[in-house]
Structure formats: C-alpha cells, structure tokens
Amino acid sequence: MQFRFRCFSLALALPLIAVGVGSASAQQQRARPPEFDQAVTSRVFFPDMSTAFQGERPTLSSLQELEAAAAMAKAEAASTEEGDGKTQLWSKLISPLSLENEVKRVKLQFDGGLTTPGAFNSGGYQDARLQLSVLASLFAVLSEYSGDVRWKEDAKTARDLVAKTARNCAAGSTPVFNEAQLRKADLQDLVSGSGISAAKPSDEDNDWSMIVDRSPLMEYLEQLLDQLGDESTDAASTEENVDTIRKNAELIAMVGEILKKDGMDDAEDDDYAILSYAMTTSARSVVTAIERQDFEAVRGVVGEISQSCADCHDQYR
Numbered sequence: 001m002q003f004r005f006r007c008f009s010l011a012l013a014l015p016l017i018a019v020g021v022g023s024a025s026a027q028q029q030r031a032r033p034p035e036f037d038q039a040v041t042s043r044v045f046f047p048d049m050s051t052a053f054q055g056e057r058p059t060l061s062s063l064q065e066l067e068a069a070a071a072m073a074k075a076e077a078a079s080t081e082e083g084d085g086k087t088q089l090w091s092k093l094i095s096p097l098s099l100e101n102e103v104k105r106v107k108l109q110f111d112g113g114l115t116t117p118g119a120f121n122s123g124g125y126q127d128a129r130l131q132l133s134v135l136a137s138l139f140a141v142l143s144e145y146s147g148d149v150r151w152k153e154d155a156k157t158a159r160d161l162v163a164k165t166a167r168n169c170a171a172g173s174t175p176v177f178n179e180a181q182l183r184k185a186d187l188q189d190l191v192s193g194s195g196i197s198a199a200k201p202s203d204e205d206n207d208w209s210m211i212v213d214r215s216p217l218m219e220y221l222e223q224l225l226d227q228l229g230d231e232s233t234d235a236a237s238t239e240e241n242v243d244t245i246r247k248n249a250e251l252i253a254m255v256g257e258i259l260k261k262d263g264m265d266d267a268e269d270d271d272y273a274i275l276s277y278a279m280t281t282s283a284r285s286v287v288t289a290i291e292r293q294d295f296e297a298v299r300g301v302v303g304e305i306s307q308s309c310a311d312c313h314d315q316y317r
Contacts, residue, residue: 090141093257093284094250096149099138102251103151106134107187114177114184121172128180132166133216135187137258140206154195156202161186163211209263221255224248225302225309228286232302235295242290245298249286252305256280279308 110131113124120128139159142152151158165183168176186196228248231241238245256279258264259272266272282304289297 088146089257090144090254091146093253093280094141096145096147098247098250099142099145100150101247103135103138103142104191106131106138107191110135110187111184114180117174117177120177120180121174123172125169125172125176125180129166129169130216130219132162132169132180132183133212134220136163136166137212137217137255140208140211141254141258144206151190154190154201156204157196157199158186158190159206159211160202160204161196161199166212166216206261207263208258208261212258214259214265217255217259221252221309224252224255225306228252228302229306232298234299238290238295238298242295246287246290249283249290249305253280253283253287256283275308279305282308 110128113127113131114120115124136159139151139155139162142149143155143159145152162183165176165179168179186199190196225248228245231245232238256276259276260267282301285301285304286298289295289301
C-alpha cells in the first residue's frame with residue numbers, strides 16, 4: 001500500500017511539474033514590452049486628457065444645447081424644402097432691393113478690374129474669381145426668389161455663365177481674360193434690360209457644388225462684416241448708415257443659408273450647421289433692431305455675428 005501511494009503521489013506530481021516547466025518556458029519566450037521614444041509619441045498623443053481640450057471642457061448641458069440647436073437648424077432647413085418654402089426662405093432673409101443693389105455694385109467692381117491681360121494675369125484674376133462667385137450666388141438666389149424680382153427670368157442662365165468663368169479664374173491667362181470680357185458684356189446686357197441672348201437658356205435647379213466654393217464666400221463675408229462693423233460703431237453712425245447696414249446684414253444672412261446647402265463643404269456637419277445658423281439668426285436680428293429703430297442694440301448684435309464667424313474660422317478655416 002505504501003508503494004502504491006507513492007506511485008500515485010508521483011503520478012499527480014508529474015503533471016504539476018510539467019505545468020510549472022511550461023509556465024517558466026512561456027515566460028522565457030514572451031516578447032519584451034516595446035519601448036517608445038517620448039519625443040516621437042508626444043507629437044501624436046496628448047500626455048493626459050486635460051490637455052486635449054481647448055478652452056473650457058464641455059459639460060453635459062452644453063452638449064445638450066448643441067444637439068438641440070442642431071436639431072432646430074435641421075428642422076428649419078427641412079421645412080424650407082417643403083412646398084413653396086424654398087422660395088419663401090430667400091424673401092424672409094433678403095429684400096429684392098438689396099439683391100438688385102448688390103448685383104449692380106459687384107458688377108461695377110468686376111468691370112473696373114478688367115483692364116489689361118497683364119494686370120489680370122498678375123493678380124486681377126483673383127478679384128474676378130471673388131466677384132463672379134458672389135454674382136453666381138446672387139443669381140442662384142434670384143432664380144429661387146418668390147414674387148417679382150428683377151432678372152429672375154435670366155437668373156439661371158446668368159448663374160451658370162458667371163459660375164463657369166469664376167471656376168476658370170482659378171489662374172490667370174489671356175484666354176480666361178477674354179472669357180471674363182464676354183461675361184462683362186453679358187452682365188451689361190442683363191443690367192441694361194436686354195437680357196442674355198447670346199447664351200443657351202438654362203432651366204436647371206441650383207446645384208450649389210457647381211455654383212460657388214466656400215473660400216470666396218468666406219472672403220466675401222469678411223468684407224461684409226468689416227463694413228458692417230465700421231458703420232455701426234455707435235447709435236449715431238448706425239442711424240446715418242442704416243440702409244447699407246441693413247443690406248449687408250441681409251447679405252450675411254443669405255450667405256449663412258447658402259453655406260448649409262447640399263453640395264457645400266461641411267454642410268452635413270452638425271456643428272458647422274449650428275455656426276451658420278447662428279450667423280444667419282444674428283444677421284436677421286440686426287434687421288429686426290433696425291426696423292424697431294433700436295440703433296443702440298445693433299452694435300451688440302453685430303458683435304454676435306463676429307463671434308459666430310470667429311468660432312467658425314477656429315474650426316473650419
């Protein structure tokens with residue numbers, strides 16, 4: 001019995017010894033942990049979560065507010081696509097007079113910049129690109145505008161012509177200068193009342209990805225906002241420049257809506273939609289303050305537009 005017990009004990013001990021040997025062998029074969037160069041990893045990873053945020057850390061309530069604002073912006077955009085909402089939207093944002101005056105103003109700028117091929121090729125094409133991009137956007141809005149508005153019948157044709165030349169003005173050359181001269185003649189015919197007869201009429205709906213790029217619209221916004229700020233330094237200057245301030249505020253509201261259109265860069269981004277919506281809302285508040293003759297309040301609302309633009313530039317410029 002003693003012999004059997006020893007054999008049995010030995011039989012139990014052998015697997016345990018084998019496991020111990022196997023574990024020791026596995027530990028010896030295990031790869032060494034990798035070593036990282038902190039000088040390299042510090043350029044990729046944050047040292048801790050507290051440094052990953054800029055400004056104040058978002059709270060649950062602030063995130064809920066952003067979500068609610070995004071839902072509101074989407075709901076408003078969806079409502080404008082139903083029935084006649086798409087055309088009624090523009091008439092809520094900008095008056096026919098503001099559209100007409102801005103087309104004339106930008107056209108005059110465009111005309112004045114087309115002097116010689118040399119001046120055009122050495123930098124004038126950049127100004128032409130901006131001005132034609134703005135005109136293409138204005139004609140696109142005119143094509144969807146509700147009610148009677150000047151140039152509506154030729155708006156789609158003018159939109160396509162100037163948008164095409166704006167894209168070609170990405171670089172300067174003599175052929176592009178000659179094309180810009182043709183657009184100058186077309187625009188003169190349109191403004192003088194003759195219409196655009198030299199081109200094939202267009203009946204296509206607005207495809208914003210083919211109408212304007214975000215970059216010239218942002219540059220245009222900066223110009224509008226600079227002028228808006230300069231003319232509304234106090235209640236007296238606001239009252240003195242009330243017509244120009246109203247027009248520029250309406251144009252800013254219009255651009256804010258264009259930036260959210262399908263086909264525009266980042267239009268599907270909820271945060272971007274919120275910023276565009278905030279800019280449009282503040283611009284409309286300028287008009288509301290003017291209508292109730294609260295010229296003192298205009299300056300503060302202009303500051304809100306500036307803040308919306310600054311917030312957008314921080315993330316999307």
